[in-house]
Amino acid sequence: MAAHMDRIVLPGDKISDLKESETSKKVVLGPGLRTETEDVYACKPGVLKFKEPNVYWIDTHQKRYVPVKGEHVIGIVTQKAGDIFRVDIGGSDQASLSYLSFEGSTKRNRPDVKVGDIVYSRLLVANKDMEPEVVCIDSHGRSSGMGVIRSGGFLFKTSLNLVRKMCNPQCVLMKSLGNKFPFEVMVGMNGRIWVKGRTNKETVALANAVCAAEHMTNPQIKAMCHRLADALAGFE
Known part of the structure; x- marks a missing residue:
């Protein structure tokens, strides 16, 4: 199955290999996938993803939020x-x-x-x-x-892809920023993020860092957070 994951799919593509390889257990379909009769189709463009034991979804840079119960x-x-x-x-x-x-x-x-x-x-x-x-x-x-x-801070909007990245317990961005600055953050699955630093300057810097990290690799994120800490230290 690993060979079929992380491939690009378009709306209307039939995900035939998913059904064939998962006949022995119930498949859980996430965002971007739908069933029609007994087949599974992509309804959004993006990258087909898989999580053990049997969860599938399409990772897409979507901005319009579709409400999901419990989020x-x-x-x-x-x-x-x-x-x-x-x-x-x-x-x-x-x-x-x-x-x-x-x-x-x-x-x-x-x-x-x-x-x-x-x-x-x-x-x-x-x-x-x-x-x-x-x-x-x-x-x-x-x-x-x-x-x-009610405690001030700054609210801004990002892609849903970045929000999912930040909600990952292993998110390098949150760990790297937390090691450099004390701050508060709330992440909404609808693509909205609220952040508050010690000062207005730190708050704006943190928001810019979050937005810039969307297309960065983990080493690039760590380097960015280090540069940000050095730059803000120069203003004190």
């Missing part, structure tokens, strides 16, 4: 309608967020949410036939780091 996203509150907030998460439709979807929120103790606020949330409902719904609590009713972001 964490960064949204912007655009409207308040009664007890519901409308949140732009970068998809084709805005998501709804109930005032009760915050830790400790009740009818008497409502969260302080305003239009224009940035919220870090989790997708509770994501269906092509339904409006997306986000919440700022986990399955136990705890915030777990989710909620309104």
Whole structure:
């Protein structure tokens, strides 16, 4: 199977070798793949990827976000309608967020949410036939780091490919930056990243470093972080 992975596919390509080699176990199809009758086809251009034991997806430089249940996203509150907030998460439709979807929120103790606020949330409902719904609590009713972001920082948008790269536990970028600077970061699977350094100058430098790292190799990323630390040290 390894010989067939990491190859470029185009929309409409039939992934025939996947079905032939995985007849003994259930195949899990990720983004970019769809089934039609008993065959599997690519519906996005990109590189066919495989993860043990039986997960397949297409790695593509996509900017339009398609909501997926359970994913964490960064949204912007655009409207308040009664007890519901409308949140732009970068998809084709805005998501709804109930005032009760915050830790400790009740009818008497409502969260302080305003239009224009940035919220870090989790997708509770994501269906092509339904409006997306986000919440700022986990399955136990705890915030777990989710909620309104009020501590300054800088929000910017990147490709979904870079976001997946940053969410990898072995991401060299996050480790290299963490060794050089103390900073806060929140990564949304919808291609939005919020970062905050000790100063405005560090915050902007960190955001630029993240954007520049998308097409770099691991050695190039380490070298860039080292140069960045040296350059910022010269301003102190």
